Amino acid sequence: MTQALLMRYLLWPLVKFLGAFIVVQAIVAAMNWVERRLLGLIQARLGPNRVGWHGLLQIVADPIKFLLKEDIVPSSSEKVAYFLGPMLPLIPTFMVYCLIPFGPPPMFIAARVNVALLLVLALTSTGVYGIILGGWASNNKYSLMGGLRSAAQMVSYEVPFGLSIVGVLMICGSLDLVRIVDYQANNAWNLFPQIVAFFIFFVSMNAENNRTPFDLPEAESELVAGYHTEYSAMKFAFFMLAEYSAMIVNSCLVTLLFLGGWTMAIDGKGLTTQQLVSMGVLGGIIGLAIFLTKMMFFMFVYIWFRATFPRFRFDQLMDLGWKWMIPLALGNIVVTGVFVLIGQERLMYWIGLATLGAIGFHIFRKPVPAVKAKTAHEVAHAS
Amino acid sequence: MSTLTKFSAIPYTGPAPTNREPYVPANVAQTDARGEEIAAKISNNALQQERGQDMPSFSVDRNAIVDVLTSLRNSGFTIPLDLFGVDYPRRSGGRFDVVYQLYSPQANERVRLKVRVAEDESIPSSVGVFKGYDWYERETFDMFGVKFEGHPNLRRILCHEMFQGHALRKDYDPAQRWLLTEQGVAKLLPKIDPKFENVDTDFERVTLNLGPSHPATHGTLRIVVTLDGETIIGADTEIGYLHRCFEKMAETHTYQQVIPFTDRLNYCSAIINNVGYCMTIEKMLGIEAPARAQHIRLMLSEFMRISDHIICIGTNLVDMGALTNFWYLFQPREEILGLVESCCGARLLPTYTRVGGMAVDAPADFLANSQRLVNMLPKFIDDVEKLIMKNRIFLDRVIGVCPISQEDALSYGFTGPCLRATGVPYDVRKASPYLGYETYDWDVPIADGGDTYARFLVRLEEMRQSLRILQQAIDRGLPPGPVIVDNPYVALPPKERVYNEMESLIYHFKLIMHGIQPPVGEAYFQVEGGNGELGFYVVSDGTKNPYRVRVRPPCFPIFEAYPQMITGQTIPDAIAGLGSLNIIAGELDH
């Protein structure tokens, strides 16, 4: 009896967790390579292409390098906190992988709990503590400023991050990620009714991950390397690992909340969870593939952003968070509430679709010419 | 086997190298007349007109210099171009000449003032008249030991704190070595701006070093900032980390040997430096490079200007976190360097020009390659413009960031894109054209505000204007003829002649061993470098080595204004502003 319980509740989920852990580690390593190659592609250069086929062995070479690098611990640092810094963010980000369904349940989820989303949010937001702790413990002014910037960023974007989800919850009525996905399969992607929330969530998740254009805590041209100025070798690698893992977590979340997770269905027609489960192993693989494709799209967008945007300045970032994102998120909740109350939920989907269309039209419109410098000749003739 | 032409009579009628008489250019009479007019306007007894060789020149009594400078400034000479010393150790009545050069943008003319000062005498400081003279006076103090009375902060600037002696004095032994230890590194404590002094804060002010080894300094500069939160409430700078004693080295080398040193000034646009230096020497010699050489110089100068702006814009954007522009723009830069390489074999530091022309002729496909570049460059410029100029984040980061008023920019002695960004249309290529710039159809871009955004606009437009010049230059084609003057006192005879003819061998030997020997005199010549007016002032005593070479690096006054520009801004703004000033440490520290 106990054995069966252990098997059911501990060992089997653990095996699944380890599976997820290894897969995620592999994705992190691969993302590193993908990011560098993709950045190279965007920036008209090659990127790593020496080690192995198209530089693919870079995935192996990097950890080896990190392991063998000299491990420098600054003499004036606060040792315990200094070592805790890179270790702390790893734990919550990887714990989250227990909670995220990577495919149709029950196969691809290590621990299905009914408040998964709340738990995920709670765990991911602790990731910043490692950065603050590491930045402070280094006893270096650049690091400290990086840590403080990170704290400011968290303070500004945690609220819109949470508020943007409320709209989704109002529609779906559950904190269980599986049920949120099922709801979307039976209606349509939350992207449409919650287009504003999607936008806020997407911006906030960039900010949460300290990615461009929100990479202020490690702004290398301003603060040398920000919070990890004093971190070398594996300790630095753990910071990076945590960052990329958090990116994956957030990509998973946005996929689950707004893009229908592993399903590919509208109004219950198409590849819903039931459909996939009834297909057995093949269904599981298809679901996983759909999920990973959507997730990788967001990882790609992360990289795309990094290649495109300059960095925000501090006050601008906080202004955006507090003066735009929070009112917008609250407004979204009110609007969603009104629509749900008057029983016109379906209308929201059409409005969202129309908004998306308008955005698309705006993007492909003929651009307005940029401002140019005047010439002395023109100035003389104008006056 | 090449066909040899018999070495004919040398068509050279200029002064022979043995002529030690001061060389008098053709336009001296005119500058003297103009000098009288200026003297009449200033009407100061201390002002003694001298025979200016290339601009109205005066000797001024040292006690009256502040008054004279003030009157000159009030009569339109608003840009302090340069201030430097020249040492004549055995001269009676004061061994040092402290030379002031001013420029009037309205009248488009320059004026030179010389103050004679002895070793134990001091000059009243003119920092109150021109803000830009702060660093120049420090440099003169550092290099010559000339004291400036009333200077707020008269300490060394290019040499380090543990350096002893004054390097540019003629009796300073260049073989001496001075070690800087950790104890000697200046502990700079920036003065807190009065605006922020009374801000009541419960927190301490933090002093932070940005540089010398900082990712945003692109070279080695040290900026010390005092912070309140992330707001800079006081800043100070320290330069000299890349000081290579260019001016001292030039004094111990022949005129030709100095050319490679000029490469290292602004290494992003090295050919412009080559051209500037060589044209200065050519001016002293009274010769002119052949039309073909001038055409190549002009084209490569414009390409180099584009490449300089490319680096500036690219690295500035990297500092702001936009990575792509940098690498994307490096593609055309590589092509430009490839063009330079096809001409002379070197890429970054080409040393392509010689006194009197070019080292070698441009390759046959030079024009075709140039045309290809001119065709491909607009796309890159447009792409970058599209990527940034309408990006809200970018605009928020640059508009109103690190501004400088027109008045301050003039007072500091800004030139180039940074001055044009404040609305002053001063460009050496228009004001005093050289290499035939006056024959091309192009415009000087200007912008208002003097902030980082304005500097971006000006640089982007300047690249387009350079492309206009280049297109016209390509359409005209390379003039036929030699690329170096046929003057054995200046240019080496062709190698095959040296191997086959006695005279050529002798000339070759003489030129290698004794160098070019310009007549006694002085000359100042300015070109428009990537960052502004790049001027060379050369004094010749008739021997093979220059008596004094002075370079006016355009970065120098621009970086001098930097602490003022960043006070009250935040660190990210300061970094964005630094990038837009295009500080090249090699040029800054000469």
Add this chain to the structure above:
Amino acid sequence: MANYSVLLVAALIVLSVPVLTLFIITPLIRASRANKVKLEPYECGVPASSLAFDHRFSVRYFLIAVLFIVFDVETVFLFPWAIRFKQLGLFGAVEMAVFLAILLIGYFYAWKRKVLSWV
């Protein structure tokens, strides 16, 4: 409940990775030639003018951080409400509207008092 135990064990497994590498594997294989200068805090290559611990840094967003706590708690309140929103109906909506209104008054007051403006 058992599902949560997985989380705990997962945390231990994840924790073991950095502990193993940082304290056992790297000390065995890494190079270590530390000297005094190398172990100094980095300040752009010049001797550090001061250490971070010497200062009380001016954290200008302190008030924003206080506001953050208010809003974060608000978010937590919103979550259970949002889940039951459809069941609560108009009554829940009005109740939450009152709650939000009170918060928003404070928010706009803070905005007006320039608390949200950086510096």
